[in-house]
Amino acid sequence: MSEKPERQRIVEEAIEWMVRLQSGDFSAAEGDALERWKALSSEHAEVFRQLLGSLAPLQDSPWRGQPSATVLRALEQPSSRRRFVGGALGLFVLLAGGAGLERWVQAGMGLPGELATGTGERRDWLLADGSRLRLNARSKARPLLDGAQRRLELRRGAMRLEVKEDPRGAFALDCAAGRVDCASGSLLLAEERGAIRLVTLCGSARLTTGEGRQLAVAARRSLLFDAGGLLEQGPMQAGEDAWASGWLEVHDRSLAWVAEAFRPYLPGILQLDAEIAGNRVSGLFPLDDMHTSLDMLGRSLPIRVLRYSDYWISLRPA
Numbered sequence: 049m050s051e052k053p054e055r056q057r058i059v060e061e062a063i064e065w066m067v068r069l070q071s072g073d074f075s076a077a078e079g080d081a082l083e084r085w086k087a088l089s090s091e092h093a094e095v096f097r098q099l100l101g102s103l104a105p106l107q108d109s110p111w112r113g114q115p116s117a118t119v120l121r122a123l124e125q126p127s128s129r130r131r132f133v134g135g136a137l138g139l140f141v142l143l144a145g146g147a148g149l150e151r152w153v154q155a156g157m158g159l160p161g162e163l164a165t166g167t168g169e170r171r172d173w174l175l176a177d178g179s180r181l182r183l184n185a186r187s188k189a190r191p192l193l194d195g196a197q198r199r200l201e202l203r204r205g206a207m208r209l210e211v212k213e214d215p216r217g218a219f220a221l222d223c224a225a226g227r228v229d230c231a232s233g234s235l236l237l238a239e240e241r242g243a244i245r246l247v248t249l250c251g252s253a254r255l256t257t258g259e260g261r262q263l264a265v266a267a268r269r270s271l272l273f274d275a276g277g278l279l280e281q282g283p284m285q286a287g288e289d290a291w292a293s294g295w296l297e298v299h300d301r302s303l304a305w306v307a308e309a310f311r312p313y314l315p316g317i318l319q320l321d322a323e324i325a326g327n328r329v330s331g332l333f334p335l336d337d338m339h340t341s342l343d344m345l346g347r348s349l350p351i352r353v354l355r356y357s358d359y360w361i362s363l364r365p366a
Contacts, residue, residue, distance in 0.1 A: 055095075061085065062096045066317075079356055097359055162203065164188045168313045168336070170292070175200075178212040179219060182292050184238070185312035185335075205312065206238030208292045211251070218254070225274045226257040233267065236289050241308075243274040247288045287332075296333040296341070303327040303349065307363065313338050316359025323365050324351050 065082050086093040165171050165183045173181045176193045183189060187205025192198075198214060200207075201222040211219045213232040221228040221237055225244040228237060233251015237244065246255060247270045255263045258275030265271060270288060271281040287297025296309050304325040311318050313335050327349055333341040342361065346353040350366040 055091075058092055058095050059099065062092075062099045065096065066099060083356070097357075162188050162190050165205070167315050168338075170294070177214050177216075177219075180210040180212075182208045184291050187312070202237050202239075202244075204239065206236070206245075206291065208234065208236050208249075208289055210234045226255060228265075229254045229256070236292075240272060241305075243272050243279055245288075246271045246273065247284055249284070249289060290332075291335060294334065294336050296335055298329050298331050298333065301329050303329055303345075303351075303363070305329075306333075306345070310335075310338065310341065314361065316357070317361070319360075319362040321362075321364045324349070324363065327351070 065085065086096055163171075163173055163181065163183060165185055165187050168185050170185060171183055173183075175181055175191060177198050179198070181189065181191075181200070184206035187207060188203040189207055190201045190203060192200070196216065198216055198219045199222060200209065200219070209219070209221065209230075211230045211232050211234070218229040218231045221230070221235075223237060223244050228235065228246055230248075230251065230253040233253070234249040235251070235253055236247040236249060239245075246253070246265065248265050248267050250267060252267055253265045255265055255271065255273065255278075257263075257273055257277050259277055261277060263271075263278065268284040269281065270284045272279040285299060287295070287299070290297040291309070296306070298306055302325060304320060306329050307318055307320045307325075310333075329345070329349065331344060331348065333344060335341070342353045342355075345351065345363070352364045352366050354362040354364060356362065
């Protein structure tokens with residue numbers, strides 16, 4: 049068999065394993081079978097590792113949490129499977145192998161003109177107007193600053209912006225759910241549960257939702273909104289921007305919320321059993337030491353932290 053068909057076969061099999069991992073109904077027996085598959089050759093193990101790393105954004109996929117049989121049936125359709133496998137193979141061809149793929153993933157996969165961070169990476173930028181931007185791990189933003197305007201679009205993840213006052217007027221922050229205008233001060237904008245979290249750390253802002261409603265937001269307020277409008281609002285909570293300093297400060301949040309906050313700092317899949325997703329969590333977790341943070345969860349909650357590899361961790365009932 050030629051090298052290319054063999055490589056394609058291994059990638060396709062790795063994709064099927066990844067889909068099963070995403071499904072939430074992956075059994076211990078399947079875990080053993082996966083380890084046997086990876087042990088077939090060094091190439092099997094390497095392709096699996098690279099594919100999980102490169103497709104980490106599938107944490108947000110609409111397939112996530114679907115039964116594996118459902119997803120695999122969809123992939124068995126020629127058009128769906130061709131698009132999925134072709135895209136994965138294209139990454140390998142375009143980036144000339146594993147080393148290039150790894151560098152691209154860790155660099156955050158930003159497009160030209162984007163500011164981006166990779167897994168486990170926080171980064172600062174001094175913008176052309178003097179404002180300061182910090183992106184959380186696995187985040188993307190696109191700035192547009194010229195003689196007439198100051199704009200920044202949050203495309204993924206979370207950001208903290210210190211806005212410098214400027215004669216051009218307010219700094220406009222665009223996101224999927226609307227726009228935030230801030231003349232000066234500091235604020236946080238982050239994706240959360242399919243919506244957007246706005247926290248005015250210092251100074252006021254004006255929120256325009258996707259439906260066109262405008263709302264003046266005083267300093268030290270925390271709002272959750274989506275394209276349909278405002279979902280919740282209240283005083284800023286302690287530690288809402290703690291990620292900017294490398295910590296996750298949690299006050300009576302669900303385990304599902306904590307898992308979502310952990311995922312940008314993990315290179316592969318973090319599975320969460322639905323039975324324990326609602327467990328309440330409080331604590332201070334180091335984002336730059338996920339091993340310790342996961343151990344802290346395991347010690348403080350009636351759960352098991354199962355580490356099958358660096359790229360596959362599962363949280364299950366004790």
